[in-house]
Amino acid sequence: MNNVVMNLDAIDVSELIGKKIICPRECGLCCLCQPEILPEERNYFRTKHSRSLVKSNDHFALAMKKGRGSCVFLDNERRCSIYDNRPTYCKQFPIHFHVSDRIKAELDLSCRGAWYNDGISAETEAKELASRSSMRLTSALREATSVYNEFFDLCKEAGVYAERTELRSSVSENLTKFTDLNYIAKVMDSSLEEPCVSLNEITPDAKMNMDELNEAAMEAALGSMQSNDPLNVPVYCDKEWKWNLFMVKKNVIEWSTLDNNGDIFVKGTADPNEISLPSLDADAKSVLQNYISTLNQRDSMMGSAFHTLDSLDYEDDMSNVYYGSLSVAIIDLMWRSSMINTFFKTGTGAESIKKQLSFTIWTVLMRPL
């Protein structure tokens, strides 16, 4: 049984159908992460580039320039100097395989190359990557399925279980409402106050107090900028391909640029209390709706809500946690769109929302699944 390899056709690639990916030479954004080196890749790096390997918890990863810049293998032209031997994670990006009790391929929208609708087919690429990693995916699926089954049993025991398909259908039916701040505010309130939220029954108050919603959005967005470690804060690749970092220091947002050598230059500051949620025009709402629709189908979004439910000791209904988590993800994105506008005067229209989606948060270790 343990040697049975999964049927690759069972991998859900629906998110990638019709999407294309390209890698503009100037970008290099994903090389600001620290890719994990798989056991089978260690020998190459140990023998050929021993000083490029670092240990991160239980894993080996590639070193960064000055411990905080891009990967040591990114040259000054932003090309990978070990391209044919780059780690699996790098070969896989911007495709991720999210493993739960099934495997779903997702496209990382922080990749600029995912926005041009040009280049190679993301769906074909995902299928090829999956066939090369079938053993690893099979083993991850086996482990994750047992964790998920245990989680669902705990939810049923606590009386907070909901069917994922029903949660998703309910969001799809109410999709247009999720770009209305009054509606989001009401969903967030209801998910905290009511035992089991039904989206169809939510009617926004005519005069909602937006201060609380702005504060929640600011808190969510600033949470990701609290680290003093440049490796752990959001990066925005601007139209001139500069890498911009944002860190919160003494309640002020500090904007810096990071260059190819790993040097950081402070460029400006902004008071977060002067940034507020934008009102969106019709085009911006349409881009946002597409994004919410993608998020709603993503197992990583659902998995993040499950993680929250677990941390809340199964005291809240799964629907409340899912709708609440989705609402926070939306206002977080909208607030950061306003923040980018504050520094770069990008406006708050459709382009700004798109740019915001290509604003990313790298974590120290990026794993190839």
Ligand code: SF4
């Ligand atoms: S983020 Fe995307 S476009 Fe940029 S270097 Fe990486 S793969 Fe290429």
Ligand code: SF4
């Ligand atoms: S190995 Fe190459 S592709 Fe991977 S992060 Fe380093 S420079 Fe980028």
